[in-house]
Amino acid sequence: MQVGLTHWQFLQLFGRHIPSGGPGELESNNPDERKRGDELVRSDISGKLEINCLSCHNAHPGQDHAEYAVQIARQNYRWAAAAACEFGSVKGIAAAQIDTYDPLMGDAIATTYRENTFDHLKKVFFDIVRKVPNERCYFCHSNLDLSKDGSEKWTADEDVLLAAGLSCVDCHRNGLDHNIIRGYEGEDAASKNPLAASTTCEGCHTEGRLGAPVPEHPGIPPVHFEKLTCTACHSGPWPDQKTYRTKTSRAHALGVHGVKKTDEMLPHIMSPVFARQHDGKIAAHKLLWPAFWGSLKDKKVTPVSMEIVKRTARRVIGRRMLLPSGDWPALTAEHITKALTLLSSNESMEGEPVYICGGKLYRLDESGKLREPEEHPAAQPYLWPIAHNVRPAAQSLGVRRCEDCHSTDGPFFFGDVAVDTPVVSERDSVKKMVEFEGIGAFYAWAFAFSFVFRPWLKVVALVSAGLIGIVLLLYGLKALACVVKTLAEGD
Numbered sequence: 001m002q003v004g005l006t007h008w009q010f011l012q013l014f015g016r017h018i019p020s021g022g023p024g025e026l027e028s029n030n031p032d033e034r035k036r037g038d039e040l041v042r043s044d045i046s047g048k049l050e051i052n053c054l055s056c057h058n059a060h061p062g063q064d065h066a067e068y069a070v071q072i073a074r075q076n077y078r079w080a081a082a083a084a085c086e087f088g089s090v091k092g093i094a095a096a097q098i099d100t101y102d103p104l105m106g107d108a109i110a111t112t113y114r115e116n117t118f119d120h121l122k123k124v125f126f127d128i129v130r131k132v133p134n135e136r137c138y139f140c141h142s143n144l145d146l147s148k149d150g151s152e153k154w155t156a157d158e159d160v161l162l163a164a165g166l167s168c169v170d171c172h173r174n175g176l177d178h179n180i181i182r183g184y185e186g187e188d189a190a191s192k193n194p195l196a197a198s199t200t201c202e203g204c205h206t207e208g209r210l211g212a213p214v215p216e217h218p219g220i221p222p223v224h225f226e227k228l229t230c231t232a233c234h235s236g237p238w239p240d241q242k243t244y245r246t247k248t249s250r251a252h253a254l255g256v257h258g259v260k261k262t263d264e265m266l267p268h269i270m271s272p273v274f275a276r277q278h279d280g281k282i283a284a285h286k287l288l289w290p291a292f293w294g295s296l297k298d299k300k301v302t303p304v305s306m307e308i309v310k311r312t313a314r315r316v317i318g319r320r321m322l323l324p325s326g327d328w329p330a331l332t333a334e335h336i337t338k339a340l341t342l343l344s345s346n347e348s349m350e351g352e353p354v355y356i357c358g359g360k361l362y363r364l365d366e367s368g369k370l371r372e373p374e375e376h377p378a379a380q381p382y383l384w385p386i387a388h389n390v391r392p393a394a395q396s397l398g399v400r401r402c403e404d405c406h407s408t409d410g411p412f413f414f415g416d417v418a419v420d421t422p423v424v425s426e427r428d429s430v431k432k433m434v435e436f437e438g439i440g441a442f443y444a445w446a447f448a449f450s451f452v453f454r455p456w457l458k459v460v461a462l463v464s465a466g467l468i469g470i471v472l473l474l475y476g477l478k479a480l481a482c483v484v485k486t487l488a489e490g491d
């Protein structure tokens, strides 16, 4: 709402992937919203977007969330759930009707049911299950890692827990309140669910719930379980010298029909990033660099409303700059200067216009020239933890050697985190992983370097021990010879 979105506009953008009512069910009491494209009038036609229970609980393979997304785009809110289920279909477009259209009287938008849906008593069979099938959750919660080995689903392995036969709702459970267990450590304190404590990685594995193996972790110093989350060593893609890009279903419009499927399509999400979280532990994360036009006032940056941004961008970024792949347009310092100049002459701007991208803040100086980009908290990347995919034990960090992490160029400390930005001259810039881990880079390096010498130390120790042994042996032999000699002489 901060970017000037009304509930109505929010629904148009995100309605397809909110399973529950929320903004879809709110009544607007803001008289301002009435003016904006007469949204209240339009919502009389579209109806409310209520919780779609079927989006999780329908076990029939014909349940089609892509159709739901189509219905949202048409503003057919009250019809969307019927259209997405296996036996209903909806014709007509609410968005195309005139303001005076009455959905109760008119027939421009209508639901039809597949033949044989109803039996002779006019009853219908709904395949409703309590235990939601994984496929329902996947529609909104799935990832595609764009690794160098390609980005096809069949080239990636599944989460080991799911491959072993567990389903999402074995862990993510809830009662009627649908306050789903998230599985984060510390969640049990906040949640009323008695299972929450044993649904974290650690909780389940120390209790051996559902037959979870209790790990022994032989040889790993205990400090690691204080300083790292379980997911740091076990979850997400195996780290490489540089972060991968990941596409998530929710960030990529659920991949429905008509959505661009290119690898370059925005937004660009980086993973895995090993970063320190609030509890002081290092965990694997996904990361997004914010890029937006803002207004700077009292050192705070607030996003400029979408409408103003659109109008300004149209005058600065030509149609030809928009790439068919959906990647960033190639921005230069001139484009930014021009846009900021336009924004500063806009009357509805309250503060100083700025552009945030690639971890930096861009703004003009008094003479209207672009300053050197600055650091600013608003430009900091946004990170959220990765829980899945859990890799098999044999692919845990540290399984080969301690040098999986403690090496002077290992990705865990010294991998490159790609900095994503539309600014052409900054496209290749990176940050080092240690910057996110809150550990001194030199310290991590020096400590890692000590691992280079550890095998030498062993060799030195062995060699020394050997030498001492030989010396002792020589003396021993000498002594023995003496004894033998004495004995012989004593005869």
Ligand code: HEC
Pocket: 019, 020, 051, 052, 053, 054, 055, 056, 057, 130, 131, 132, 169, 172, 173, 174, 175, 176, 178
């Ligand atoms: C985002 C997915 C989702 C949506 C949407 C959803 N549910 Fe659920 N529901 C679940 C999950 C997960 C469970 C727990 C399953 C388990 O623990 O075995 C559940 C459990 C239930 C239960 C059993 C509760 C209990 O204590 O035994 C009922 C009843 C239920 N849902 C009804 C509904 C109704 C009615 C709606 C629509 C208003 C709805 N659900 C929407 C995911 C969903």
Ligand code: HEC
Pocket: 016, 017, 018, 019, 055, 056, 132, 136, 137, 138, 139, 140, 141, 168, 169, 172, 180, 181, 182, 250
């Ligand atoms: C229609 C889309 C949709 C479906 C289907 C859906 N979810 Fe979600 N889920 C969301 C959205 C959107 C959020 C983010 C809301 C939030 O962060 O509070 C979310 C949040 C979550 C979270 C919390 C994530 C976090 O970062 O804390 C979990 C866990 C989760 N869902 C699990 C499930 C499971 C398990 C299922 C299947 C039973 C499911 N979801 C089905 C859309 C969906």
Ligand code: HEC
Pocket: 134, 137, 138, 141, 161, 162, 166, 167, 168, 169, 170, 171, 172, 182, 183, 184, 185, 199, 200, 201, 231, 385, 386, 387, 388
């Ligand atoms: C074996 C238990 C288990 C199973 C099975 C499981 N999860 Fe999770 N999930 C967790 C735990 C534990 C966390 C939180 C871990 C952490 O970050 O500490 C989590 C976190 C999440 C999150 C938020 C973090 C993220 O990675 O985005 C989502 C969304 C989620 N799970 C969805 C799912 C879905 C969808 C499925 C089924 C396809 C599933 N989970 C299966 C245990 C499980």
Ligand code: HEC
Pocket: 201, 202, 205, 213, 214, 215, 216, 217, 218, 220, 224, 225, 228, 229, 230, 231, 232, 233, 234, 393, 394, 396, 397, 398, 399, 400
């Ligand atoms: C520093 C990295 C690291 C951390 C942190 C870590 N693990 Fe492990 N884990 C490993 C390695 C390496 C293996 C494989 C070798 C072994 O079994 O010790 C492993 C093995 C396992 C196994 C398989 C054990 C078996 O007997 O099959 C489980 C389960 C496991 N870990 C769970 C956890 C849980 C739960 C946590 C958090 C409390 C955790 N791990 C934290 C590195 C780690």
Ligand code: HEC
Pocket: 160, 161, 164, 170, 171, 198, 199, 200, 201, 202, 204, 205, 209, 210, 211, 212, 213, 230, 231, 234, 235, 387, 388, 390, 391, 392, 393, 394, 396
């Ligand atoms: C609800 C209980 C539960 C939760 C929560 C849970 N696990 Fe497990 N985990 C299991 C079970 C059961 C298995 C054994 C699966 C099998 O039969 O191979 C397992 C197996 C594993 C293994 C060994 C896989 C192998 O190669 O044999 C690892 C590693 C692991 N889990 C890590 C994690 C991590 C990391 C988390 C948190 C994201 C987590 N687990 C959360 C129940 C759980």
Ligand code: HEC
Pocket: 219, 220, 221, 223, 224, 227, 228, 232, 233, 282, 397, 398, 399, 401, 402, 403, 404, 405, 406, 412, 439
């Ligand atoms: C997943 C990456 C990872 C693996 C694998 C790993 N470590 Fe660590 N290690 C860390 C991190 C992170 C720290 C904490 C650094 C900090 O917070 O200052 C650490 C700290 C340590 C410390 C303590 C140093 C201090 O400043 O307190 C020792 C000792 C250590 N590791 C030894 C080992 C040994 C031995 C192995 C192999 C058995 C190993 N590590 C495997 C990541 C790893």
